[in-house]
Amino acid sequence: MKIVPRFDITDAVLVSSNVAESDYTLWSGATTYPLAARVRLVAAEQHEVYQSLQADNIDHAPATSPTWWVKVGATNRWRMFDQRVTDQTENADSIDCTFAVAGRINAVTLHNIDAAELRVTLTDAVDGVVYDRTVNLIADSGVPSWYSWFFAPIDRVHDVALTDVPPYRNATLTVTLTDTGGTVKCGECMFGLGRDLGNTDWGFGVGVREYGRKEADAFGNYDLVPRANSRRGEFVVWVDARNFNAALRQLSELSAVAAAYIGTDIHAATIIFGFYRDFRFLGRHLNWMILNLDIEGLT
Incomplete structure (x- = not known):
């Protein structure tokens, strides 16, 4: 039994992501929103989507107007870090994220993912790439016979835990999920110092x-x-x-x-x-x- 406490992923930690943060238009106090309209609220450590609860909704700040707006969840880029496994970040072909890890980690876990391949690398400023692992996400479970091998639907691994990451301090972590020609999905991506x-x-x-x-x-x-x-x-x-x-x-x-x-x-x-x-x-x-x-x- 291993336990990996979640490392807090902030704006400073997420160095880059190839997932665009453009789900909905940014909220504006000068715009009148109809009932059920959705807006994006992006600020320091805030990446959220809100839905209008009333018609003629103007100049009501979403984060402080609960009778006018309801929080739906995180933006597409940040859903994979919002602690809601069901809400998935989605992107065509790949999801590629780079993190500046402040401290030490030795484990990376991903939950409710849909992709063909996972690659995780850890790079130290002095020693260079100290960890580089690729995981084929085609599942070998549920194939008890040759008939299943040839005719059963292809299943994928949806949860992965890598617990052999060397605990370098202040390293750069890169997590890449790929499915060329498909839509890659990730419910939760986290890392930490496992026990x-x-x-x-x-x-x-x-x-x-x-x-x-x-x-x-x-x-x-x-x-x-x-x-x-x-x-x-x-x-x-x-x-x-x-x-x-x-x-x-x-x-x-x-x-x-x-x-x-x-x-x-x-x-x-x-x-x-x-x-x-x-x-x-x-x-x-x-x-x-x-x-x-x-x-x-x-x-």
Whole structure:
């Protein structure tokens, strides 16, 4: 079980992106907006899209006028950093971002992505390129037979965790997703200084919490409204007793904080971006502590 606390991505950290920030027109106090009109609000550390709640909407600042505007989400460029896994940044052919990392990182994770290939590089000012890894995102899961190999739809890996990044200080990180001729999508891109809590025991549980509406009328006919869902995970982790106090402190510091939880390197489904709902250490062995960890993913 590895945990990667999220490194805060600010305007200063995101050095460049090939995704244009041009979803909607910039808000102007001199423009009259109709009902349901959308505008873009861009300022220092602010990259948001708002929707008008009323007609004849003029000179009402979106960020401070809740009766006139409602925040829809981040702009397209910044959706992949907004802690909403369902909201994806989209761009034709590729998404290419460069970050100025202040401090050290050793892990990069991506969630709810749709691309053919991922490339991650880390460049040090003195040593040059110290990490360069390319990942083919064509999934090998779900191909149990030759028939499936030839005729089943091609599936892709949608969650990736790279935990072998060398922890150089103040390096330059580049993340590139490509799908030539297609539309590349990324729900969340994050990086940080990961920690290895211990060994995940077999018997873990992974599922989803879904927020769709399923209502039946008097005749049993259902009205189905699909909505976002979030991944959940229940893990039992064997923690070295010598690391018990440190592990307890590290988890306590992550209370209500978004992080990437990597249950096992074998199954990508155990990569969850979210928070813990609950955890408990059990001291049943002299040399090992048993950690029960309940993870709730973000939508």
